[in-house]
Amino acid sequence: MGKGGVGKTTVSVLLGMEASRRKKKTLLVELGDSDAIGKIFASGSLPEEPSLLSECLWGARINPKAELEAYTRAHINSNLVANRIIESRLFDYLFAATPGLKEVMSLGRIWRWEQAVDKASLPLFDLIIVDSPATGHGLSLLRLPGHLVQMIRVGPLVSQINELQNLLQNPQKTSLALVTLPQELPVNETIELYDTAESLLKISVRIVFINQVWPALYTSDDIKSVNHLSDSLRSDSSNPSWTALLDAARRHIDKRAHQDKYIAQIASAIPSKIVGVPFSFTNDLILDDINRMTFEVIPSSSSP
């Protein structure tokens, strides 16, 4: 989970690839009308039934409306009545107007995948990774089971919602991976999200990914030399080659120092594992880039 544009999809794919390499049967899930994962695997948008992307890795897209249709059919004995309801304008209306219905239907789908077993009664998937919508919407996804129970109180949905709640709050089964950038707004939002998840939603946050971290290339001695050189350069602005080289180094060092402030802020506020994902210096991330990425584990500075 995380703010828009921080790289949730990239991290989801990264996690998926890593898990499948470890021979875990992994399902990557995309919500709504997003097709970002499909694009990375160059397969257009993902189908609604899990399809194999690579060894041990499946992908699927959840269409909440189709879920509600399936749900309605399952709970109404007469096919005729179910069809009439699904085709009515009332159905569209209620789907759009009822708070949380979309979210519960999406979570319900995930829950069924979690429960699914193959012929030998082995779980179909060992790990399900959900590429969640941007923070505001993502939070409502997790918050809604609670809200809905209060609003609905009785009916078949309630027992389903309670089961969802149990699944979400069981740290053995569900944990959140937060994704952020080393910048002011995303970092603040991530710390808020962590607090909400842990204290209000009671869903455990296992790991925080800080995306687009510039590699820590320079030692403190290097930095001293570069500073010294920059000073010398000021009296020799006629040398374009040195200017170019030192500019690049300066920019890199400043950028990382700036990012380090925010990385430290996260490390002191969040006790979960914190991992830096390296900046790839390109706009068109392809699978190969993602495969080659190496993480940088950030030492925790917060007291347990």
Add this chain to the structure above:
Amino acid sequence: MLTHIGKAEGPEILICCGSGGVGKTTLSAAIGLYGALSGLKTLVLTIDPARRLADSLGLKDFNAEAQQVPLDQLPDIGGCTLGSLHAMMLDAKRTFDQLIECYASGVLRKKIFENRYYQYLSNHMAGSHEYMAMEKLFEVYSQSRYDLIVLDTPPTRRALDFLDAPQRLLNLLGHSFFWKLFKPYFKAGRWSVRLLHLIASPILRVVGKIIGLQALTDLTSFLQLWDDMLFEGFNQRASAVKKLLSGHPTLFLAVATPQRQPLNEAMFLYEKLCENRMPFGGFIINRVHGTQLQPSFAGHYKKSEFHYFDTKISRDLMTKMHQSYLYHERMARSDARSIAEFRNKAGEGIDVVEILSAEEEVSDLRDLYQISRQLMRFSGSG
């Protein structure tokens, strides 16, 4: 794109759209500053600025009133005639409440405010923030207190959600068909009796089974409060907003960064605007990495030691510095490629303005001023 600002036929409303995380809020503020530097009394209606940006705009508290931004700490602004810059934070829930206050009186108003469905609708319902942003824009524009209003839109995943949201939300409340269905059950009687009717109706019984009875009664009791007068008021207002947005005082700007997804979103938005014959001002591509000088000794760092004046530099450090240079070049080339492709797609005659990536996060007026200057340079040539 911004050439006409400050002229008689120039835009009075600029709406910055774009997917989340592209820097809409910062750019809106910079465009607002540009307006002020063009001699206009300018208002920036903003959503959720970063703390430090909010501070420098003088938005210290979540006060929904407009506040004037002190511009005296600006660097030398050259021959600009300085107008004034004002900033206001959007509060969707409060705007919705004000709208209700405007169309519903006394008991009805109180009942609506207390209704659980209304509380959800006004604060959490998908589209309510977008709707209220439009509403606030309309209200401020109607008071004609400013020469130029810059609207920073709420973060949506898809840039064009912003356009659809108000209508979608209003359609939900456009209850003519809903009333036909429910009126028989609500016309008379106390709540308990109505509830009984509700359960007695086969179709509603089934619906209640799906979404739960409580949710259904919350919804229907809200719709019951939402009487014809109230609905008419909202509807008329929405058409007025729509007219304003399609009219000549408005210009939409699509904001993106050089990454694939934001660029696609910006292009979608442009197409959608064309389709709806809404006025489009151009694209702004934010955080572009420019190419740098190339070091001539690039590629041959075989010497074990380098000297620059009195400083010895190890080969190791030379390689690292060169690596930094290569990183930057890779990024700049990637940006240039994406933007060239994008310009190609956008076609001739469409403004595409590039804003260079700042070294640090944009946080104070000086940084905003730098962006305004880039906007100025582009609009001068276009």
